[in-house]
Amino acid sequence: MRFALPTRAAVLSAAALLLLATPAQAAGPYAPLPPHNPYAGPDGTATMHGDTGSSDATPLPGPRAGALDSHRTALASACPTVLVGADGFPVALCTTIFGLTPTVHLLDPADGRSLAELPLAKGSLLGGVYAYLDDRDRLVAVDGNRDLLRIGHHRTAAGGWELSVDSRLPLAAVVPADDAVTGVSPDWQGRVWFATGHGVVGTADDRTGAVRALSLPPGEQIANSISTAPAGTAVASTHATYLLAAGADGTPRIVWRQPYDRGPGRKPGQLSWGTGSTPTFFGPATGGDYLTVVDNAAPTVHLLVYRAGSGEQVCSVPVLRAGGSGSENSPIAVGNAVFVASTYGYPYPKLPEGAGPAVPASGAFRGGLSRVDVRADGSGCDLKWDNTVRSAAVPRLSTGDGLIHTVLRGPVVPGTDATSVLDPYSYAEIDPETGAVVRTKWLGSGFLFDTLQMVGSIAPGRVVLQGTTTGVLRITEG
Template sequence: MRFALLSAAALLAFATATPAQAAATSYAPLPPHNPYAGPDGTATMHGDTGSSDATPLPGPGAGALTSHRTALASACPTVLVGGDGLPVALCTAIFGLTPTVHLLDPATGDPLAELPIAKGSLLGGVYAYLDNQDRLVAVDGDRNLLRIAHRRTASGGWELYVDSSLSLAGAVPDGDSVVGVSPDWQGRVWFATGGGLVGTADDRTGTVRTLALPAGERIANSISTAPAGTAVATTYAGYLLTADADGTPRIAWRQPYDRGPGRKPGQLSWGTGSTPTFFGPATGTDYLTIVDNAAPTENLLVYRAATGEQVCKVPVLRAGGSGSENSPIGVGNSVFVASTYGYPYPKLPADAGPSVPSSGSFAGGLSRVDVRADGSGCDLKWDNTVRSAAVPRFSTADGLIHTVLRRPLIPGTDTTSILDPYYYAEIDPETGGVVRTKFLGAGFVFDTLQMVGSIAPGGVVLQGTTTGVLRITAAR
């Protein structure tokens, strides 16, 4: 998932709720805990270092819901929660586009402290994770690998500060920027750049090692790590990489995919929109999945993580718009893919290029694909036109998919406008049906812009928007 920024006028509106009851379902296991990352479900943008987009934490539960918007004048694609329960958000200011780290009050969502960091590209500084000391790990626009911690001040308040910094400028060329970071099981930080460079950085020793992927291949999404290695999806192929003893990356396998005739409307690059997702019924990392960019209908691709052998290629998002900029959910034998085709991003990366076709409407779409128990292939279980406006998150605790819906201002159409209403939604993974919604608000300040929501302890959903963070909880 990636994001863009919007600066325009908006309106506020009243809140309503239409709660429904959904039966919990068991899905397991999640990827194994990475000892160098924070809590599972809240340590990375996609929940864990395997990017499962699943969490062991439950959502708000049955009953009435309430929501609160924390206005930060920033788009907030990354909202994480450490072992101390304090939310940490990495946002980009609307004015000036400066990446800024915000520490939030876990009880209210109100800001406690902030720390601007050096500005880079549109996608640089978007992806980050929390380490096992609750420090935010990110690469700033000056190509410094930062670990940003928080602490109490002498006056009883809070402050954010750079606890450590390692320059990657000797390894990352001028004009390139880091678009993804994730720790491996040896404590090194893997990183990937837009220009197609992958590397490891050990800030305990200062060692940095890199590998350039084939010329012309760019990386436009984040990366994922599992005990078997590091998964990277370029604009041409999916990879699993491992590292030598000194940290030098090596290609374990490479699988090219159909990148289609061009970038589709509602995508930010020409190629897959997926952060690679580890999932599986035995270890939680048996398989690796991305979507391709085939036209007119894209496919879910599933590989055996150990070998790169393709398990299946299944057409998805057939009922709505067949294009996705989002990381799939992967849990147990199931994968869920959400469409972003036609989503109206207000700003694109400088190298995005024209879309093919030149425009498209946001029809929505959500598909479920299951890998067969014997691993012989995959089957499409259901396919619908749910209009998800965020990267969906699956809770193994309540058995529901949690997301935000963007509904049209004119019911029954697939148009979009800056006045569209937004609804928190819970979806039954067995059927794809929406079982409960809660009106959040209307207008650009509530636009979730295909960003990820995190489920925090206590049944709290923290969802980034173009202008801040929404906090959705059970009504007290």
């Protein structure tokens, strides 16, 4: 059923008011969020994982109780990154189905349609996935030519919209031709930190043109994004978790390194042999007291928590015991609470080059979600609950409504753990206190609606934007 849409001006005005009215450090049991990075966009929508600390949390609330509507914007692309700037405009970084070309889309905040698009130079499968919005609503990403780009959206003379590369800084001097940048994040001095698949970690200052880098030990790869906080820059390689800092000229140095159990091989439902986590800063005092990742131990993975400043291990807790014990997703972490979702056995249609064989060769997608709480005195951690929720997206915790938002993948035959191209997908809200699913909305069935363990973002106006293999879903109040 079609209905009259509000004007774009009204939508943007409402978005601006909501951003101003929603505190970055929401009160309640899930607080504080990581410190706001002055060189990034709004908390909750500036990065794939919400903020530069990668909390996978947002101060913005999702849809209110009642009926829900959903609409799919078809872009013939997989869209793992959907961000929203301070101006209320969503920016999606997608990869075309045919040609695997990274493409930026500016979406209409009122209805989700693409207002403008800009293809980027091709790189690796994971290159062009992680990006962020800066404090001027520009998308910061590295293209296949190893150039650091700031992409802005602007009005045209005809009153439409266009996307353009506002600045470009080559990284080829430190990133080899056979390598690709997998993650970028700004630090508190305005430099852009980056990490590559082959283990190069560097800083780039596009105000001065300075680019500095170091290489991690031989054989260590970086398959996920990176996180920044006042304490430093967190990187999880296929062997260890690091905290790094920059010298006066921007040259990275290792503050601490903690190896983890990487298991006998890549688990089914993961994209690399090692942790699937983008490291997450969290904590009850500053929002950056701790750093957490999930290891790749077999048969059961562990949530690992470290003190961010020193690297001292706080705990190692077995998680995802009820379902499949493996995760390609970054944990949600706010205050003392950490949530881990299973991707074990998820059927990815394509793996990155060099991913290697799975060990074991295959596994059922049973699902799983665990909550671990760090004790108030910091003496350790405790598993609070563990279930078999079959999340097909990276879950997002809203401190604005107190719910976890995700998408569930159901089997065609109820009660089984089989997967097929006909599987149904449903938007879901989960009670973080119990792990119980409290509301669902059927989205559709089949490949068009596969969320492929991609992240959903909650936009101003209680709108959920969820990437799929073919575009972006827009979930709103009915």
